[in-house]
Amino acid sequence: xxxxxxxxxxxxxxxxxxxxxxxxxxxxxxxxxxxxxxxxxxxxxxxxxxxxxxxxxxxxxxxxxxxxxxxxxxxxxxxxxxxxxxxxxxxxxxxxxxxxxxxxxxxxxx
Amino acid sequence: xxxxxxxxxxxxxxxxxxxxxxxxxxxxxxxxxxxxxxxxxxxxxxxxxxxxxxxxxxxxxxxxxxxxxxxxxxxxxxxxxxxxxxxxxxxxxxxxxxxxxxxxxxxxxxxxxxxxxxxxxxxxxxxxxxxxxxxxxxxxxxxxxxxxxxxxxxxxxxxxxxxxxxxxxxxxxxxxxxxxxxxxxxxxxxxxxxxxxxxxxxxxxxxxxxxxxxxxxxxxxxxxxxxxxxxxxxxxxxxxxxxxxxxxxxxxxxxxxxxxxxxxxxxxxxxxxxxxxxxxxxxxxxxxxxxxxxxxxxxxxxxxxxxxxxxxxxxxxxxxxxxxxxxxxxxxxxxxxxxxxxxxxxxxxxxxxxxxxxxxxxxxxxxxxxxxxxxxxxxxxxxx
Numbered sequence: 001x002x003x004x005x006x007x008x009x010x011x012x013x014x015x016x017x018x019x020x021x022x023x024x025x026x027x028x029x030x031x032x033x034x035x036x037x038x039x040x041x042x043x044x045x046x047x048x049x050x051x052x053x054x055x056x057x058x059x060x061x062x063x064x065x066x067x068x069x070x071x072x073x074x075x076x077x078x079x080x081x082x083x084x085x086x087x088x089x090x091x092x093x094x095x096x097x098x099x100x101x102x103x104x105x106x107x108x109x110x
Numbered sequence: 111x112x113x114x115x116x117x118x119x120x121x122x123x124x125x126x127x128x129x130x131x132x133x134x135x136x137x138x139x140x141x142x143x144x145x146x147x148x149x150x151x152x153x154x155x156x157x158x159x160x161x162x163x164x165x166x167x168x169x170x171x172x173x174x175x176x177x178x179x180x181x182x183x184x185x186x187x188x189x190x191x192x193x194x195x196x197x198x199x200x201x202x203x204x205x206x207x208x209x210x211x212x213x214x215x216x217x218x219x220x221x222x223x224x225x226x227x228x229x230x231x232x233x234x235x236x237x238x239x240x241x242x243x244x245x246x247x248x249x250x251x252x253x254x255x256x257x258x259x260x261x262x263x264x265x266x267x268x269x270x271x272x273x274x275x276x277x278x279x280x281x282x283x284x285x286x287x288x289x290x291x292x293x294x295x296x297x298x299x300x301x302x303x304x305x306x307x308x309x310x311x312x313x314x315x316x317x318x319x320x321x322x323x324x325x326x327x328x329x330x331x332x333x334x335x336x337x338x339x340x341x342x343x344x345x346x347x348x349x350x351x352x353x354x355x356x357x358x359x360x361x362x363x364x365x366x367x368x369x370x371x372x373x374x375x376x377x378x379x380x381x382x383x384x385x386x387x388x389x390x391x392x393x394x395x396x397x398x399x400x401x402x403x404x405x406x407x408x409x410x411x412x413x414x415x416x417x418x419x420x421x422x423x424x425x426x427x428x429x430x431x432x433x434x435x436x437x438x439x440x441x442x443x444x445x446x447x448x449x450x451x452x453x454x455x456x457x458x459x460x461x462x463x464x465x466x467x468x469x470x471x472x473x474x475x476x477x478x479x480x481x482x483x484x485x486x487x488x489x490x491x492x493x494x
Contacts, residue, residue: 016342018342023304
């Protein structure tokens, strides 16, 4: 069964900015400490990690770009791996825009 | 897109810096650093423990201290304020003034807040940030000067934002006893030097308390996202390492607040005293795109653009190489906040001597100003 990770409950309900040096709960911190490990684990177990975006106060575009686009940009994963092993979910329509943005950042990253 | 050669890139950056330097010199001559005061005046100085007669040279702010109705006079005053108060020049009384006021305490130059009749939230925030800088950089906090003469609406707003903490004192009781109802209620200033997004939640909750009703989720999110980007931009760009600031700065520092009008409309304000958008634009990793955008949009090279046009470029292109128009562009996210509110809502950015305004349902407007605001002020006016 796929692992489900809820950002609001397990990381922060107030995601921060882009870089860790600029403050807590940044996109970089999320990618390095949480997301990369979860994706690696999913690849190893040939499973999927589901990231649930709901429940936060919002997301700055720099957080989303650094967290999700950064996975590809930093060379940690390729897009095919992420397509197969990472699912970004938004149950509340309010978070749908963030889901689309995060997917687009992955798609456009190079 | 044609790639800039390293040599050409350096030439463009050099020209930009030369243009900035010359502009700075011109303004220095236009408004001399030594502001010519009239005769010294006697005042009442109130500190936490004391109340005494004093005398000093008066720096008079405009009666309407406001970036909307009286922008040029207000920024001109702030420019003089910084030159006089932050320059660390020791001001001595003229002989005739010293003789006339020999029994009073000399306080140097002071800002006569009693001259202000009307003050708006954004102008109050910028003024408070200047006093905060004076306090944190030990540039001489004086206390309240002629507090009894301050307009009650002005002192009411200054109490709201916590201005008196920067003066190391409290407003005299005479003003506190019967505070007038204010047309605009303002939140206490929140300050920080990092992207601390919990503070945005605090601001959102404060605005809801002032309104006595919740803010709809999409708008609440847009405020969160817009301010997150403002904080992140401040942390990444506003105080670049190695930049020579004219006045002492508190690295990374920003101030923000919000207000609610009688008609329940919102205003959200964010200010930093950094190097400003027009100055830091060439540091952008998107520099090539910006140069080409200028050539295409205005048919002028970057170094000939005025500050308003530079802000517009930053809004359109973004300042990081990960930014592309409308995507991952922190500044563009700030526009989204306006789009979540009703028609006529607006985003105004004053950065150094540039003004940029985006009003929902209208075109962007840019303007060049005579004086610098001394940082970057971002103001969202949100009609609900």
